[in-house]
Amino acid sequence: MDSKKPSDSLTVMTELVLPNDTNTFGNLMGGRLMYWMDIAAALAAMKHCNAPVVTASVDNISFEAPIKLGNVVHIEARVSRAFNSSMEVHMKVWGEDFTHQYKYKSNTAYYTFVALDPNGKPRKVPELVTETEEEKKIFEGALRRRQIRLILGGKMKPDDATELKALFVND
Numbered sequence: 694m695d696s697k698k699p700s701d702s703l704t705v706m707t708e709l710v711l712p713n714d715t716n717t718f719g720n721l722m723g724g725r726l727m728y729w730m731d732i733a734a735a736l737a738a739m740k741h742c743n744a745p746v747v748t749a750s751v752d753n754i755s756f757e758a759p760i761k762l763g764n765v766v767h768i769e770a771r772v773s774r775a776f777n778s779s780m781e782v783h784m785k786v787w788g789e790d791f792t793h794q795y796k797y798k799s800n801t802a803y804y805t806f807v808a809l810d811p812n813g814k815p816r817k818v819p820e821l822v823t824e825t826e827e828e829k830k831i832f833e834g835a836l837r838r839r840q841i842r843l844i845l846g847g848k849m850k851p852d853d854a855t856e857l858k859a860l861f862v863n864d
């Protein structure tokens with residue numbers, strides 16, 4: 694199975710915020726944005742493994758700035774680390790006002806996807822090989838983020854989270 698680079702899975706989604714996407718303040722609804730992010734991230738994961746995927750988990754998302762009606766949403770997604778059958782996808786989201794010609798950061802997030810075989814069982818995915826300094830930094834933090842997710846999802850005992858413990862315990 695050939696390894697892949699983060700740039701191989703790069704997926705860029707652009708959406709226009711229409712009235713049906715907004716809340717009563719005229720801003721993009723968080724749920725609509727998370728839906729678009731789920732699709733962009735799933736496409737990135739599918740590009741990486743060339744197989745169908747399901748969303749296994751979504752990390753904490755903080756919305757830093759509202760995206761206004763009539764503005765444009767840009768989502769950039771790429772696989773940031775591959776494990777056995779799961780892949781972490783990193784996303785950057787920003788808004789753009791074409792009329793006043795400025796861009797603003799909305800949020801960043803990590804989604805995790807699992808590749809499935811034709812029987813619906815998790816299947817192995819290609820290794821991820823990083824190239825840039827930013828990709829390496831995000832890659833290195835992925836083991837810790839994975840352990841937090843698995844603990845919160847009831848799939849790992851906190852005692853087994855060696856990467857997390859290493860941050861706090863000096864032998």
Ligand SMILES: CC(C)(COP(=O)(O)OP(=O)(O)OC[C@H]1O[C@@H](n2cnc3c(N)ncnc32)[C@H](O)[C@@H]1OP(=O)(O)O)[C@@H](O)C(=O)NCCC(=O)NCCS
Pocket residue numbers: 747748749750776777778779780805807815842843846848
């Ligand atoms: C995600 C799913 C495929 C995992 O299946 P499973 O039988 O629990 O399989 P395993 O425990 O062997 O885990 C398989 C992989 O999923 C990962 N995983 C499981 N739960 C996870 C979670 N909460 N967060 C992140 N990764 C998770 C495991 O770490 C493992 O990754 P690895 O192979 O790279 O080590 C299964 O729980 C599922 O189908 N969930 C529903 C998915 C879905 O419907 N998504 C849409 C949301 S509505």
